[in-house]
Amino acid sequence: MKRTVRFAAAACVAGLLGFAGMGGGMPAPASAALPAGIGGATTIAPMLEQVTPAVVNIAVLSRAPQAENPLLRDPFFRRFFNVPEQEARPQVSAGSGVIVDARRGYVVTNAHVVENAQEIAVTLKDRRRLRAKLVGRDAATDIALLQIGAENLTALPWGDSDRLKVGDFVVAIGNPFGLGQTVTSGIISALGRSGLKIEGYEDFIQTDASINPGNSGGALVNFNGELIGINTAIIGPAGGSVGIGFAVPVSIVRSVMEQLVEYGEVRRGRLGVAIQDLTPDIAESMSLTGDAGAVIAKVEPNSPADRAGIRSGDVVVAVEGRPVRSATDFRNRLGLLRVGTPAQVTVLRGGNERTLTVRTAK
Secondary structure, three states: OOOEEEEOEEEOOOOOOHHOOOOOOOOOOOOOOOOOOOOEEEHHHHHHHHHHHHHEEEEEEEEEOOOOOHHHHHHHHHHHHOOOOOOOEEEEEEEEEEEEEEEOOEEEHHHHHHHEEEEEEOOOOOOEEEOOOOEEOOOOOOEEEHHHEOOOOOOOOOOOHHHHHOEEEEEEEEEEEHOOEEEEEEEEEEEEEEEOOOOOOOOOEEEOOOOEEEOOOOOOOOEOOOOOEEEEEEEOOOOOOOOOOEEEHHHHHHHHHHHHHHHOOOOOOOOOOOEEEEEEHHHHHHOOOOOEEEEEEEEEOOOHHHHHHOOOOOOEEEEEEEEEOOOHHHHHHHHOOOOOOOEEEEEEEEEEEEEEEEEEEO
């Protein structure tokens, strides 16, 4: 069966049958109910009462570009044949968002949710409807930041996505199919997923909590009520949930948000290295145990990496004291730093660990 990767945003058209994934023959959605007795509790309702007010519904009004004959863009052709001007049709789409700063009214969502937006409306759980301003968006990570003006907002506390483990219980909260706020539960199925060709920076959390069109930009939270990811995409042959969903980890979200607040965009730095994964074969040839890390394959002369003392053959095992799982992980960590920000990079060289200070450049 051909694999289909879809964003979890939903177009608001007349009736639920218009949504992707609602056609006949769709596989039954996978479910992952919480086993009774976990931690001595049989419900997570108290936790949800605290966190669900921080998850919002987002409605976006945009103009859908119309496919047209190139001749119609020629003003002489249009005048000669008296072709009237055509306007792009308005389109309304739905998604989700998460309030991450109650004082400043910041709402995180997916970049694809607000793409080409002319107007953005945010609906809170208490049914207040607010106009939102787009602070900035970053297509490479699929993260966007909105701002709303309102009192008595609830924000979700940040979790630590670097400490997640496969098997951790999680909850996905969002606005699937435009129905309204919905909660689903599951576990973390995998970490560090990449190669899906969804975005430029891929380091996804995979979960079997049901994620459907409209969940884009919604929250993935742990059982402590902390935000650990922003739901963004699903794999499903018919566009619906089959238990394979993906979320952008908050380690990436926070880095992007900080730059969107400061610059309105993400200004990525350059290190000047070519990297590859530390495979078992490479690890064995270098007499290393394990296969977590990134191998420096090449260093450009006079690059920031060269000036920092990084050498070809070094194996990067940590950035700022946090373990590096793969080449993609290393690229994400340094690629999302502000230009010129110093970072401590730990490498293995000749069987010994060395910590070097690197600064990315434009």
